[in-house]
Amino acid sequence: MANTSSCTSSTYDNSSSSSSCSTTTITTAKRQKHHHHHNHHHQDDPLLIPGLPDHIAQLCLSSINPSLLFKVCHSWRRLIYSPSFPPFFSLYAILSPPKSHHNSHSIQLHNFDPISNTWHILPPPPPQKPPLHHILLHHPSFLSRNLSVQSISVSDNLILLAATTHNLTPALSHPLIFNPNEGWSIGPALNTPRRWCALGTSDNVVYVASGIGSHFSIETAKSIEKWDLINGTNWEKKAEMKDGRFSREAVDAVGWRGKLCMVNVKGDAAKEGVVYDVEEDTWKEMPEGMLLGFRGPVAAMEEEVMYVVDEAKGIMSRYNPEDDVWEEILVSQRLKGAEQMVAKRGRICVVSAAGISVVDVVAEPPRITVVELPEGFEAVAVHVLPRMPVTDFSVQK
Structure with missing residues (x-):
């Protein structure tokens, strides 16, 4: 089992960079x-x-x-913290407020600065309908189930793309984009706003597949759209999926070596897996060994090496494509109940029942750092982006 330490400035800063400066x-x-x-x-x-x-x-x-x-x-x-200094990386988290908060069923977005070891709430996004605080995590009719809030990080931007409102309809007609240096902006309108979809990215292009809109539609359930964040101004429809079985649950479309890998349900349930080739615009069945390992959240480091956490056992494994097997690299109680993860710069951030854990997979043996959340908050998702410039210098404490 990997060693566990409290949060320090080594969580995500320039010391993890392997590139020349x-x-x-x-x-x-x-x-x-x-x-x-x-x-x-x-x-x-x-x-x-x-x-x-x-x-x-x-x-x-x-x-x-x-x-x-x-x-x-x-x-x-x-x-x-000045704009002219090479930025270190920090964590951007979607958090659920304390249950005593009047918007306890909604979400808040925060930034964790690993250098000053402090949390800061992000500025509010531009006005929209419905407003961000109408995005729900829980609904009185489904108390035992979390409603999905789907987000992704692309080209140093955090993007909110799919969520649910109080009347169980899609909450976002346009992507909400947060850039650490430029703040919030709004992306192009989705052809079909949706929830419970597959969301992923490959080579700075965002893909959304399947899911449901205001009502179930087989056309939406079989569809996939892409948006080139750098060069595109609209969503572009691509080759349909063969059926609508991926509209049952919010899942990740993991960008890996020019492909998007996804399964239609989470956990240990029987599932179907598919692989979308972004260059060929074609769908293929997922290799059997890869499918067997999808027992929790999956992420790919720089879209090259794929990792999974078995949410029931707390086992982190790495995919070996040559042998089509998953190889165990560590086991930790903190990883049990894993719900979401992101891989970047040699480290993997995992959101689980225990909170946020950062796993240094380059270290031998792998080392886990614990990120303490603001009091009363629970983590929904986490992303890694450059730090925000500081102007008011609350970090001086």
Whole structure:
């Protein structure tokens, strides 16, 4: 069993990056040289490093783990949150408020900063109908079942795409998009707003398949649409599924090696699995070994290596496509009841009955970090995006 530790700044920061930072820091230094009088440094502020111009000092400091810079002084602390500094990664979570809250059946969106070890609520999205607080997690008619809120992260954006209102209809006619630097925006209208669908991404393209709209329709249940977040302005219909069996439950369409892998129900129930080839626009049956392993949430690291957590046993496994088998890598009580997960930069964030756990799968043996939630809140989903710039400096505490 992997070691478990309390949350520290190593949860998700630049220390987990395997990419070279030389190009980033040189570009940053040029930008800082042009703007340094208008960013964090004012005429009366001390220099970042005595004896060096700030744009040269930033070139030196940007290669250092920001968790170390945070502890030194306020000027370095301001630097790591400035728009010109290479951003570290942080957690963005959909949380369920405490039951005493007047909107306890709804959701709130929060950001966890692993450097300052603090939670901050995200700014509200633009006005829409119905408003965000009308998205429900529970309904009086279905107290034993959670209503799905489906979200995804694409190209450093968090996207809310499907949910349910109090009258059991689709809550979102347009995707709601949150970018850490730009705030909220609204995406193109879905051809058919839906809930209980399959949602996934491959190569910066969002896909939504099956599900139901205001009423069940076999056309919606068999349909798949794609939206190119970078180059597209509308949703595009693609090849239909062979039947409507994927409208029974909200599931993930896991982007993996140019394909979307999905099953029609969660847990240990008998299920059907399909694989959609995004280049060929074709559907195929899921390999038998892959299907047998879908016993909980699944995520693919950089769309290359696929992981699953067995929600009943708390076992995390990695898929071996050559042998069509899942290979166990760790077991933890914290992973039991796993509901959602995301994989990025060598770490896997898992939402389970125990809260949010971050598994470092690069470490040997894998190491689990516990992220403490705000008091009374429960996690619904978690994503990994760059940190937000800070202007009011509540992080100075």
